Amino acid sequence: MNKSVSDIIEEFIMSSLDDDSFIELSRNDLAKFFACVPSQINYVLNTRFTINRGFVVESQRGGAGYIKVSRLKDNDDNFLKSALDLCNQPLNLTDANQLINQMMDRNLLSKNECELIKTTISAKALNNPINIDNTIRSNILKQVIIKLMQNHK
Amino acid sequence: MNKSVSDIIEEFIMSSLDDDSFIELSRNDLAKFFACVPSQINYVLNTRFTINRGFVVESQRGGAGYIKVSRLKDNDDNFLKSALDLCNQPLNLTDANQLINQMMDRNLLSKNECELIKTTISAKALNNPINIDNTIRSNILKQVIIKLMQNHK
DNA sequence: TAAGGGCGAAAGTCAAAGAAAGTCAAACCA
DNA sequence: TGGTTTGACTTTCTTTGACTTTCGCCCTTA
Numbered sequence: 001m002n003k004s005v006s007d008i009i010e011e012f013i014m015s016s017l018d019d020d021s022f023i024e025l026s027r028n029d030l031a032k033f034f035a036c037v038p039s040q041i042n043y044v045l046n047t048r049f050t051i052n053r054g055f056v057v058e059s060q061r062g063g064a065g066y067i068k069v070s071r072l073k074d075n076d077d078n079f080l081k082s083a084l085d086l087c088n089q090p091l092n093l094t095d096a097n098q099l100i101n102q103m104m105d106r107n108l109l110s111k112n113e114c115e116l117i118k119t120t121i122s123a124k125a126l127n128n129p130i131n132i133d134n135t136i137r138s139n140i141l142k143q144v145i146i147k148l149m150q151n152h153k
Numbered sequence: 154m155n156k157s158v159s160d161i162i163e164e165f166i167m168s169s170l171d172d173d174s175f176i177e178l179s180r181n182d183l184a185k186f187f188a189c190v191p192s193q194i195n196y197v198l199n200t201r202f203t204i205n206r207g208f209v210v211e212s213q214r215g216g217a218g219y220i221k222v223s224r225l226k227d228n229d230d231n232f233l234k235s236a237l238d239l240c241n242q243p244l245n246l247t248d249a250n251q252l253i254n255q256m257m258d259r260n261l262l263s264k265n266e267c268e269l270i271k272t273t274i275s276a277k278a279l280n281n282p283i284n285i286d287n288t289i290r291s292n293i294l295k296q297v298i299i300k301l302m303q304n305h306k
Numbered sequence: 307t308a309a310g311g312g313c314g315a316a317a318g319t320c321a322a323a324g325a326a327a328g329t330c331a332a333a334c335c336a
Numbered sequence: 337t338g339g340t341t342t343g344a345c346t347t348t349c350t351t352t353g354a355c356t357t358t359c360g361c362c363c364t365t366a
Contacts, residue, residue, distance in 0.1 A: 001219060004217035039352075042317080064315090116300060136289065158341080218326035
């Protein structure tokens with residue numbers, strides 16, 4: 001697959017987060033390193049390192065400015081509880097998939113299971129005459145989460 | 154027989170799929186190569202690389218966009234194929250669950266995966282105002298089956 | 307010597323431009 | 337007349353750059 005610059009920057013930040021739970025970086029330096037415009041760093045952060053994907057970004061401007069990216073870590077019980085909360089609202093495909101990814105990150109789902117669940121809530125699966133996909137989607141996920149909560153004890 | 158451009162493009166993609174179970178291609182490049190308009194690639198994909206013929210097409214737009222064509226696994230006893238056929242009709246919960254059980258019996262799904270899929274098509278998951286559960290159920294299962302067919306070893 | 311102002315060095319915002327792929331219907335052709 | 341070919345228009349994702357905001361530091365000045 002042909003990777004975009006944004007994909008490569010994403011990978012770089014991701015792998016920096018492998019060891020530690022957070023990293024601090026300089027937007028300008030990173031932009032120079034990847035030969036891109038500084039605001040592209042913001043684009044990557046805004047599209048890839050979102051709260052939905054389990055990240056928090058903090059920063060400071062001015063001299064001694066920085067960007068800090070942290071990976072969220074709370075226990076699985078809390079995670080499942082708030083995931084369940086999320087499912088009380090309709091979920092669009094993107095958000096739902098991100099939630100499922102997080103379940104895999106936490107080893108609540110295997111890679112294969114993750115793929116299968118994504119399949120069940122895909123647009124094609126829920127392709128239905130009336131526009132209530134997002135509601136069905138969150139219902140399905142809610143049941144999956146309840147199932148996982150049972151396994152968990 | 155006089156081959157149309159579409160036939161030739163079809164052959165090209167087919168033979169690219171000889172070695173691997175999937176290929177990624179660039180619509181624009183392919184169109185340039187065959188001196189046709191880009192949308193003709195879509196025409197070929199839509200008419201030749203369909204589920205019924207055993208293919209799945211995925212894609213992404215924008216920079217670093219791509220089209221991925223995968224050949225579905227043609228398993229020996231045609232079980233998945235006929236399962237796919239079944240999913241062209243609405244399925245009630247009992248029938249659907251039996252189908253899922255059979256997939257487990259054939260080691261196409263692990264016990265855990267089997268349970269998860271059952272969860273996603275349960276009455277609670279599909280609990281929805283309009284009575285089209287059985288249709289959604291078979292749609293979901295159809296996508297799961299296609300996914301299983303994609304799992305090349 | 308403390309307060310305030312100016313400067314430059316960050317990071318942030320936003321919208322336009324660019325780069326793919328998708329859709330759809332008209333025209334074409336065998 | 338049904339399968340192909342074509343092209344105008346749309347949608348989605350990425351890249352770019354001009355402009356804005358914030359912050360620390362230093363230099364005045366009362």
